[in-house]
Every structure is written in C-alpha cells, then in structure tokens.
Amino acid sequence: MSRKELICITVNAVMLKMMMVYPRFIAENSGSAAWMTCIIVTLAALALAFCSGDFLCGEKCIADLAKNGGVRIAAGTLLTVALAANLINTACFFPISVKTVMLQFSDINLIIAALITAVLIASYAGVKASARIHTIFMPIAVAIIIAASLLLFKPAEFNNITPLFGEGVRKVFLDGLFFVSLFNDIIVLNVLGSRCESKAEARSALLWGVIISGALAAAFMIMYAMVYPYPVVKSNVLPMYSLSKNMRFGTYFGRFEALFEFIITLLFVLYACVYVNAIAETVQKTFYLKCRNIIITLIVAGLCVFLVLMDSEALLVKLSRRLYLAALGAWAALSAAYVGMRKTEKKRKQ
Amino acid sequence: MKVFDKIKNFFLYNTEDGGFVLRENASAASYDSGREHESGEIPAISGDIEKNYAYMKERFSYPENNDIVIKQFEMARGTKCFCMFIDGMVKTDYVNDGIIKPMQELTLFDEEYRIDESIMKRFISHSQAQTLIDFDSVCEEINFGSAAVFVDGLEMCFSMDVRGWEHRSIDKPEKEQSIYGPQEAFGEMLRTNSALIRKIVKTEKLICEAVKIGDVSKTRGVLMYIKDVANDSLIDEIRRRINGISMEYVIAIEDVALMIEESSYTVTNRIFTTERPDRAARALTRGKAVLLLNGSPNALVLPTTALEMMSSPSDTYMRVDFANMARLIRFAACFFSCLLPGMYLAATLFHHEIIPTYLLYSISASRENVPFSSFIELILMDFAFEMIREAGLRMPAAIGSTLGIVGGLILGQAAVNAKIVSPITIIIIAVTGIGSFAVTDYSLGWSFRILRIMFILLGSTLGFFGIALGIVIYALYVANMRSFGVPFLPERFFISKGRAESAAVVSPLWKSERRPKFLAAKHERLEPKISRKWRRSKR
Numbered sequence: 001m002s003r004k005e006l007i008c009i010t011v012n013a014v015m016l017k018m019m020m021v022y023p024r025f026i027a028e029n030s031g032s033a034a035w036m037t038c039i040i041v042t043l044a045a046l047a048l049a050f051c052s053g054d055f056l057c058g059e060k061c062i063a064d065l066a067k068n069g070g071v072r073i074a075a076g077t078l079l080t081v082a083l084a085a086n087l088i089n090t091a092c093f094f095p096i097s098v099k100t101v102m103l104q105f106s107d108i109n110l111i112i113a114a115l116i117t118a119v120l121i122a123s124y125a126g127v128k129a130s131a132r133i134h135t136i137f138m139p140i141a142v143a144i145i146i147a148a149s150l151l152l153f154k155p156a157e158f159n160n161i162t163p164l165f166g167e168g169v170r171k172v173f174l175d176g177l178f179f180v181s182l183f184n185d186i187i188v189l190n191v192l193g194s195r196c197e198s199k200a201e202a203r204s205a206l207l208w209g210v211i212i213s214g215a216l217a218a219a220f221m222i223m224y225a226m227v228y229p230y231p232v233v234k235s236n237v238l239p240m241y242s243l244s245k246n247m248r249f250g251t252y253f254g255r256f257e258a259l260f261e262f263i264i265t266l267l268f269v270l271y272a273c274v275y276v277n278a279i280a281e282t283v284q285k286t287f288y289l290k291c292r293n294i295i296i297t298l299i300v301a302g303l304c305v306f307l308v309l310m311d312s313e314a315l316l317v318k319l320s321r322r323l324y325l326a327a328l329g330a331w332a333a334l335s336a337a338y339v340g341m342r343k344t345e346k347k348r349k350q
Numbered sequence: 351m352k353v354f355d356k357i358k359n360f361f362l363y364n365t366e367d368g369g370f371v372l373r374e375n376a377s378a379a380s381y382d383s384g385r386e387h388e389s390g391e392i393p394a395i396s397g398d399i400e401k402n403y404a405y406m407k408e409r410f411s412y413p414e415n416n417d418i419v420i421k422q423f424e425m426a427r428g429t430k431c432f433c434m435f436i437d438g439m440v441k442t443d444y445v446n447d448g449i450i451k452p453m454q455e456l457t458l459f460d461e462e463y464r465i466d467e468s469i470m471k472r473f474i475s476h477s478q479a480q481t482l483i484d485f486d487s488v489c490e491e492i493n494f495g496s497a498a499v500f501v502d503g504l505e506m507c508f509s510m511d512v513r514g515w516e517h518r519s520i521d522k523p524e525k526e527q528s529i530y531g532p533q534e535a536f537g538e539m540l541r542t543n544s545a546l547i548r549k550i551v552k553t554e555k556l557i558c559e560a561v562k563i564g565d566v567s568k569t570r571g572v573l574m575y576i577k578d579v580a581n582d583s584l585i586d587e588i589r590r591r592i593n594g595i596s597m598e599y600v601i602a603i604e605d606v607a608l609m610i611e612e613s614s615y616t617v618t619n620r621i622f623t624t625e626r627p628d629r630a631a632r633a634l635t636r637g638k639a640v641l642l643l644n645g646s647p648n649a650l651v652l653p654t655t656a657l658e659m660m661s662s663p664s665d666t667y668m669r670v671d672f673a674n675m676a677r678l679i680r681f682a683a684c685f686f687s688c689l690l691p692g693m694y695l696a697a698t699l700f701h702h703e704i705i706p707t708y709l710l711y712s713i714s715a716s717r718e719n720v721p722f723s724s725f726i727e728l729i730l731m732d733f734a735f736e737m738i739r740e741a742g743l744r745m746p747a748a749i750g751s752t753l754g755i756v757g758g759l760i761l762g763q764a765a766v767n768a769k770i771v772s773p774i775t776i777i778i779i780a781v782t783g784i785g786s787f788a789v790t791d792y793s794l795g796w797s798f799r800i801l802r803i804m805f806i807l808l809g810s811t812l813g814f815f816g817i818a819l820g821i822v823i824y825a826l827y828v829a830n831m832r833s834f835g836v837p838f839l840p841e842r843f844f845i846s847k848g849r850a851e852s853a854a855v856v857s858p859l860w861k862s863e864r865r866p867k868f869l870a871a872k873h874e875r876l877e878p879k880i881s882r883k884w885r886r887s888k889r
Contacts, residue, residue: 002841102815103700114812118819122826129829133822136843254710258701258814265818273826 001195003205005131008138009192009274010209011216012267013086013185015142018217019240019264020093021320023224026179027233033166034233035222037176042214045183049210052331055338056186057193057202062334063285064194065341075337076286080279082187082330084302087275089323091303092310094268097238101261109308116304119272123296127192127277130270137270141263142216148260149223151247156226166230181324182217183210187331191278240264276300393485399430399502406434406500409489421445425453425501435497441514445497449510453499469501469508478511490568518647520546523625523663525792530667535625540644543627544572547640547649550631551576561592563643564600571603571643574630579637581870587834588639588652603646612832617800617824619793620833622654629663636850637871653834655868657843657852659791660684665856673856681854683788686781687798691728692805692817694778698724700813716772725810727771731779732806734761736799739783836868850876 023034030037049056058065063076095111103111122130166172189206196202224239227246244257280295289295310316396402403420410418422432433450453469470479482488488498488507495513520542523535532550536543544558559573573592575585591610600606607621608614624630625648630640633651641650651658660680665673697704698713705713720727738757745753765771782802789795801824808816831838846853850862860881865871880886 098815102813106812111812111815114816114819118823121823125826125830129826132829132837132839132841133825135841136825136839137822139844254706255703258704262814262818265815266822269819269822270826 001128001131001192002135002197003201003208004135006189006192006196006202006205007209007212008134009131009188009271010186010205011142011213012134012138012271013090013188013274014182014209014213015216015220016090016264016267016271017182017185018220020090020097020238021317022179022182023221023239024234025321026176026182026221027225027230029167029179030172030176031166032161032163032225032230033172034225035161035218036164036166036172037179038182038214038218038221040173040176041179041182042210042218044177044180045186045210045214046207048180048183049186049206052335052338053203053206054342055335056189056206057196057199058190058338059199060194061191061282061285062338062341063282065338071337071341073286075334075341076282078330078334078337079187079190080282080286082184082327082334083191083275083279083282085323085327085330086184086187087272087279087303088306089320089327090268091272091307092316092319093238094264095307096316097241098261098265100238101241102258112304112307115269116300116307118269119276119303120297120300122269122273123276123280123300124293125273127195127274127281130273130277131192134270134274137266141267144263145260148244148247148256149219151249152223152227152243154248155246156223157229158226160227160229161222161225178325181328183213184324184327184331186210187327187334188274188278190334191281192274272303276303395483395485395488395500395505395507397503397505399432399500402500402507403432405485406488406498409485410434410492421450423450423454430502431499433497433499434492435512436492436495439495439515440497440512444510444512444514448512449497449499469499480509482507482509493568494570517542526624526626526629526663526790528626528662528664528667530664532626532628534627536627536642536647536649538645538647540570540572540642543642543647543649544574546627547574547631547634547642550628551634555579556634559589561589561641563592563595563597563606565596565598567599567601569600569644571606571641573639573641574634575639576634576637579635579865579871579873580639581637581872584637584653584834584836584869585639588641592641600643601645603641603643603648603650606641606643607650616831618656618797618828618831618838619659619791620654620831620838622651622658622791623648623793624651625649626663632666635876637865637869653836653869654838655833655836655840655852656828656838657840657854659794660789661852661856662790666859670856670858677854677856680788680790683785684794684798685785687785687789687795688801689805689817689821690782690785691732691778691802692807692809692820693814694774694809695724695728695806696809696813696817699810713772713774716774719769720772721769722771724775725806727775728778728806731761731765731771731775732782732802735779735783840866840868842867 026034026037055062062079063072066072066075095108095115098111098115099106099108186206186209189202189209193202193206196205220239224243225233227243240260241257244260245255247256249256276296276299279299280292283289283295283299284292310319393405396405403422406412407420412418412420417437418434419437420432420434422430424430431453433445435445470481482491482498483506488509491509492498495511495515496509497512499508499510501508517539518537520537521535522533526535534546536546548556548558553576555577557573557575557577559575561571561573562568563571573585573588588610592606595606595609597605597609604623607623611620613620624633627649630649630651634640639652641652660677662676662680665677668676702710717724722730735757738753738761742750742753762776766773766776786795786798789798805817805820808820812819829837829839840851840853842849842851842853844854846855846857846862848857848861848863849866850864851866851868860877863877863879863881864874865876
C-alpha cells in the first residue's frame with residue numbers, strides 16, 4: 001500500500017464524519033468558534049499521531065504483536081471494538097442522509113438493503129482495491145467540494161463567526177479537546193500501516209493525512225459557521241445537505257444537493273469497505289481464522305442489524321457521542337497496551 | 351401425376367428436400383485431432399518411395415482432395431521422386447524452376463557424392479529448404495504452403511518454403527485511425543507483420559519466438575519481446591498460457607485472446623488488440639510482449655491496463671495540450687456513453703430539483719402524450735439504436751445511407767410524431783450513441799453498452815444513490831482485475847510521474863524517462879533525466 005493510498009483513506013474517513021453530523025457537535029460546544037476547535041483538535045491529533053506513530057505505523061498490527069494468547073485476544077477485541085465503533089458511528093447516519101436528500105419517497109429499508117449489498121460486494125473486493133479507488137475518487141471529490149464551496153461565498157456572512165471565541169475560551173480550547181475523536185479513524189492505520197512499503201512512509205502518511213484532513217475540516221467548519229448563524233447550526237443534522245441547499249448556480253440551474261450525496265455515497269462505500277476488511281483482518285489475526293469472506297459477511301450482517309435498529313435521528317445523535325468516546329477510549333487503551341508490550345519485549349531480549 | 355404427388359406429400363408431411371434426414375456417423379475412427387501422436391511414436395519416412403507415396407496419398411485424401419498436387423518425376427539414373435504441394439498456396443514458378451527442373455536436370459551422381467547431401471547443397475536452388483524425417487512435420491509444412499520432395503531410397507523428405515498465397519497488401523488502419531503517426535496497418539501475413547514491427551524496433555534484441563497454436567491447424571505465430579527489457583517471468587507466463595491452449599483449430603488471434611485471458615465472464619476486456627505496428631512497437635519498447643498470428647491482421651499487446659484502452663494512437667504523436675484536450679473529450683464521451691441514460695432517469699424520476707425549472711417544464715410538456723414510462727421509452731430507443739448499429743455493420747456500403755435515413759427519419763422524427771417517445775429521449779440516446787463511438791477500443795464500447803443497461807436499471811430504481819453504488823462496485827471490480835499479473839488499474843492514475851505509461855493526463859514525451867513500474871522491466875531507464883540536451887548546451 002502506498003503513502004498516497006493511506007493519506008486518501010485517512011482524509012476520506014475524517015471528511016465523511018465532517019459531512020455527516022460532526023460539525024453540529026462541535027458547533028454545539030464551541031458556538032461561532034467551532035472552526036477554532038477544529039484547528040485545536042487537528043493540532044491535538046497531530047501530537048497524538050506523533051506520539052503513537054510507532055503504534056499506528058508499526059510493522060505488525062497489535063493483534064499480531066501480542067505473543068501471549070490472552071493478551072492477543074484482549075488487544076484484538078479492543079481494536080475490533082474501536083474499529084466497529086467508528087464504522088457504526090459513520091454508517092448509522094448514512095441511510096437517513098440518503099433518505100432525506102435523495103430518496104424521500106423510498107422506504108429506508110430498501111436503502112439499507114441496497115447499501116448493505118453494495119458494502120458486502122465491495123468488501124469482497126478487498127482493501128487493496130478500495131485503497132486504489134480511494135486515490136482516484138478522493139482527489140476528484142475534494143476538488144468538487146472545494147469548487148462548490150466557492151459558491152457559498154455569497155450567502156456567507158463574516159458576522160456569523162463572531163464573537164470570535166464563541167462559547168468562551170474554556171469551551172473552545174479545553175472542552176473542545178474531546179472532539180479529537182474526529183480523528184479516531186486513524187486507528188485503522190494500525191491494521192493498514194503494516195502493509196505500507198516502509199515504516200517511514202506509513203508515518204509520513206499518518207501525519208499528512210491528519211494535516212490535510214484537519215485543514216479541510218477547519219475550512220468546511222468555517223464555511224458552515226459563516227453560512228449558518230450559531231443557534232441555527234445546532235439544529236442542522238446533515239451539514240453538507242444544509243450547505244448545498246444554499247449554493248446558487250444562477251437562474252438557469254437547479255439545486256445540486258443530490259449530486260453531493262452522490263459523491264458522499266461513493267466515498268462512504270469505499271470507507272465501509274476499508275473498515276469491514278480491517279475488522280475482518282483483526283478478527284482473523286486475533287482468533288487465527290482463515291475464512292475471510294465468511295467473517296466479512298458476518299461483519300456486514302452485524303452492520304445491517306445496527307442500521308435497521310437505529311432508525312431515529314435523536315437516538316443516533318445520543319449514541320454517536322458514546323461511540324466516539326468508546327472509540328477514543330479504545331485507542332488510548334490500545335496505545336498504552338502497545339507501550340506495555342514493547343517494554344516487555346525489550347526486557348525479554350535483555 | 352404431379353398433382354397427385356403433391357396431395358400425397360401434403361398428407362404425408364414430406365419435406366421439400368425429399369425427406370433427407372441427417373444420420374449419425376457410423377465411426378469417427380479415422381478422425382485426426384492432431385493429438386494421436388502425443389504419446390505414441392511419430393510415423394517416420396520410409397526409404398521406399400512407393401510406401402511414402404501411398405501414405406501421403408491416403409493422408410491427404412488424394413485425388414479426392416482436388417487442390418493437392420503430386421508431381422512424380424525421375425532424376426538421372428532413374429531415381430524416382432515426387433513433389434507434393436497444395437495448389438494456390440505456393441508459387442508454382444518456384445516449384446518448377448527451383449525444385450523440379452534442377453532435380454530433373456541433375457547430372458550423374460558419381461561415387462564421390464552422397465545423394466542426400468548433394469540434393470540439398472547442390473541442386474535445390476532455394477534459400478529456405480530443410481530436411482524432415484517424420485510425416486507429421488512434412489504434412490504440417492505442406493499445409494503451411496511448403497513443397498515436399500520425396501526421393502526413392504532416402505528416409506527423409508526435403509521441404510522447401512515456396513509459399514505464395516494471395517494476401518491483402520499493407521493497408522491503412524481502419525479501427526485505429528489517426529491523423530498523426532504512421533499510416534500502416536497489419537495484414538494477414540505473419541512475416542509481413544513481424545517485419546513491420548522490426549522495421550520500427552531496429553534492434554537485434556527483438557526476439558520473434560515461434561509459436562504454434564492448434565493441435566490440428568498448427569497455426570503459426572510469433573511472440574515478440576525485447577530480450578533485455580521484457581520481464582522474464584512475464585514472458586514465461588505468456589508462453590505457459592499459449593502452450594497450454596489445447597484446441598484443434600485456431601482461426602484467428604481473437605481465439606487465442608479468449609483462451610489466454612484470466613476470466614471469460616468479465617464485463618471488461620483485459621487484452622488489448624491493435625492493428626497498428628507503431629502501437630505494437632511502442633508497447634515492446636516499454637517492456638510488453640506482442641503476439642502475432644498468421645492470418646490475423648491484429649496483434650495482442652500483453653499485458654494491458656485500463657488506461658491504455660482509453661488512449662488513442664494519436665495521443666502519443668500530438669502536442670501535450672492537444673492530446674489532453676482530446677482525452678478529456680474522450681473521457682466525457684465515455685461518461686455519457688455509460689451513465690447519461692441512467693442519470694437522466696435518476697434525475698427525472700427521483701431528483702427533479704437538479705433540473706432547471708424551465709427545462710423541467712419542457713421535459714414534462716414533451717412527455718405529456720407519451721404512453722410509456724421514461725424507463726420503457728429509454729430502453730426501447732436504446733434497443734432501436736443498437737439494432738441500427740448492428741445492422742449497419744453488416745449492411746453493404748452502397749445501401750448504408752438508406753439505413754441512416756430509415757434510422758434517422760423513422761426512429762427519430764416518426765417516433766416523436768407518433769408520441770411513442772419524447773424528443774428528450776431521442777437527444778439522450780443520440781448523445782449516448784455518439785459517446786460510444788468516441789471510445790477508442792471497440793471492445794470497450796461493448797463493455798459500456800452492458801454497463802449502460804445496468805446503470806439504467808440502477809438509476810430507475812434507486813436514483814443517483816443506485817448509480818453511485820454501481821460506480822463504486824464497478825470501480826472496485828476493475829481495481830481488483832489483473833492482466834498477466836499486472837494490476838489492470840495502474841497505481842498512477844492521473845499523472846504518470848516520469849514513467850512511460852498511460853495515465854489520465856498525457857505527459858510530454860521528454861518526461862517519459864522510465865518504463866512502467868508495474869512491468870518490472872529488466873532495464874528501467876528509457877531516456878536520461880535530461881533528454882533534451884540542447885536546452886543545456888550553449889549556442
């Protein structure tokens with residue numbers, strides 16, 4: 001796997017969250033200074049990535065590294081939970097967003113069925129194919145989104161991001177640190193990083209992935225905050241949809257929010273494909289299993305159950321915060337476990 | 351009487367051909383599948399000319415086989431000989447003047463000459479002569495246009511390459527036309543084709559490895575590659591697949607392509623076929639292999655990438671900006687060819703807000719009296735268009751224009767006037783059709799036709815959401831494909847970054863410094879870092 005592929009995977013994961021529901025959470029906390037929180041969070045994520053670079057970009061995944069059976073199972077399970085929490089978190093909002101933006105008159109179960117079928121077929125193709133397609137679709141998607149964002153300059157108001165420190169310095173800078181969970185997805189590099197040509201390449205991919213996605217997230221947030229004044233921001237569940245409704249193409253053009261959802265669908269299936277494969281690989285390594293396709297089928301079936309159960313937006317928003325925390329906690333625990341394992345290994349060698 | 355017979359036949363239900371019924375063959379014991387001698391002994395040529403004559407007569411079903419010529423003659427001292435060839439496949443002048451005459455006029459063989467050596471060295475005035483000792487090789491040579499000479503007392507046969515069958519001269523390319531670059535296309539003659547490539551790639555390292563495919567037809571071909579460039583494992587793999595083909599008759603190179611490709615049930619073709627020697631030569635210089643087959647005016651380029659199929663021969667000959675503009679148009683054409691009908695359906699059925707209000711009114715008004723749904727309308731028109739295209743391929747050129755008029759008037763104007771389809775559907779199908787003709791590779795056009803139907807179904811059931819799912823699944827499917835061990839979708843998709851490989855954006859020629867990474871060529875460097883040295887030198 002190349003550096004470019006890993007960067008694209010990271011950027012896709014973070015941007016998907018930003019386009020789904022995350023800006024609302026940040027805005028609720030930081031008010032008009034949500035974009036500042038994004039920058040702070042990016043810096044915090046960079047620091048974390050720098051510290052846990054060895055863990056994320058090692059030659060082996062943590063489930064591979066553990067020699068003791070019990071430790072391996074515990075570490076593997078924790079990694080699976082972290083990955084699953086991230087996947088479910090992003091996936092749960094997706095069918096609702098499709099229904100709201102694109103298929104208002106279709107049954108949500110039909111949308112879920114189509115999505116699950118696509119994710120299943122895509123997952124069988126493997127993570128390598130998905131990574132390659134990421135490198136093709138991501139630059140195009142980012143270019144389209146940036147170009148479209150230029151159309152938002154007209155409805156944007158600078159006054160909407162004042163007061164500059166929004167809900168207060170403490171809220172923006174300290175409480176805002178919780179939103180480092182925006183970058184939870186980089187934990188997937190623990191599984192994929194080992195496929196990279198070299199450790200240095202993987203590390204570079206990690207740092208560049210965080211920088212690029214952080215910059216894009218901050219730009220998105222500032223645009224969002226400028227278009228929608230603070231109290232309104234809190235009521236928007238799907239920020240990308242809300243923003244695209246404000247784009248003006250002139251008298252002779254229609255509205256293009258369905259096209260943005262089209263792009264998000266492309267990116268989401270690729271994202272889900274990477275995650276399903278990463279979880280399958282972790283489960284395989286943890287329990288020494290060989291039947292990859294069966295594991296993939298079971299994971300996708302599990303995802304389907306979650307998607308069918310999570311049919312209320314309020315429930316999703318509530319669950320989402322917990323899942324972000326769970327994933328963040330799992331990441332912290334795994335990093336600590338990694339340090340422990342390394343120390344034990346060194347002692348053994350001595 | 352005739353009337354009575356007719357009445358009788360009517361009641362007896364006799365067929366007009368007198369009640370002929372095809373019967374099963376009693377025995378197929380003498381069937382030559384070309385595999386009989388695989389394990390057993392190859393029949394050897396006898397010293398007795400009568401035996402040889404009888405064997406060859408039987409094997410070639412002579413005189414039942416009308417184009418077989420067996421000329422019996424005697425050399426000096428009455429040594430019996432016969433010469434055998436297939437009429438129409440040899441140049442009879444060569445046979446008369448180069449073989450029969452010198453042998454008939456042969457002076458006495460005295461003791462100091464050995465007859466077998468002397469015939470070859472002194473009397474057969476032909477440059478490509480060889481000695482064969484088994485009948486299988488002799489028959490194969492005769493079938494390939496050689497003349498065989500048997501001499502009494504010799505347990506061998508002399509085979510002379512006197513091929514002279516009629517063939518097409520070197521013509522202009524038809525499928526891969528280009529304003530720039532050479533205007534030559536492959537013909538049907540193997541040697542002419544290999545020479546066309548050799549004429550461009552002037553190096554002794556260019557290997558023309560002989561291959562024979564088909565157990566009975568033993569169709570000859572050449573596998574071409576540059577010895578110090580092409581990856582050995584790639585050549586071994588191609589060789590392994592070619593040698594692994596076991597079929598009796600190979601008619602054309604397309605048969606070989608179908609037999610050596612990874613999977614037969616993929617929507618996208620994985621082997622690139624070209625009729626241009628310059629394209630084949632360029633592929634060779636990059637480290638690829640080219641397969642030519644006698645009787646086929648196409649070459650197989652192995653391995654192939656998806657972007658290579660999207661590129662046109664003129665891309666490499668044009669200035670970068672022109673080439674990129676042309677490529678952009680071609681990509682747009684592919685997009686329209688594949689997705690436009692599906693997207694139109696998705697927009698009109700699910701996402702009306704995308705369509706500008708005035709256009710929406712216009713579409714709605716035009717569809718007012720049409721009884722069919724948009725989906726049926728589109729499928730009908732697409733089917734009609736494909737029928738016209740398919741008929742156009744088979745129609746003689748003289749009445750081709752009639753087809754255009756029928757297609758244009760009846761299917762276009764009349765269908766709209768009759769309110770069977772709406773004008774917007776005609777426009778959509780027309781743009782789609784034009785787009786499909788802008789695709790450079792003919793087989794890719796077929797892929798797009800199949801995909802178009804899939805996207806129409808997805809667009810009409812799930813709108814843009816369905817199309818997006820379809821695109822991503824197809825993209826992953828293509829990304830997973832390999833052509834002779836090489837990823838079908840190259841790692842460098844947009845820009846080739848100094849490598850001579852097809853990418854979405856055409857790079858200047860001076861930037862093609864290295865051969866494609868995925869080919870793992872023996873020698874990577876194609877040109878030095880500074881290939882335009884005049885820019886650095888002083889005036």
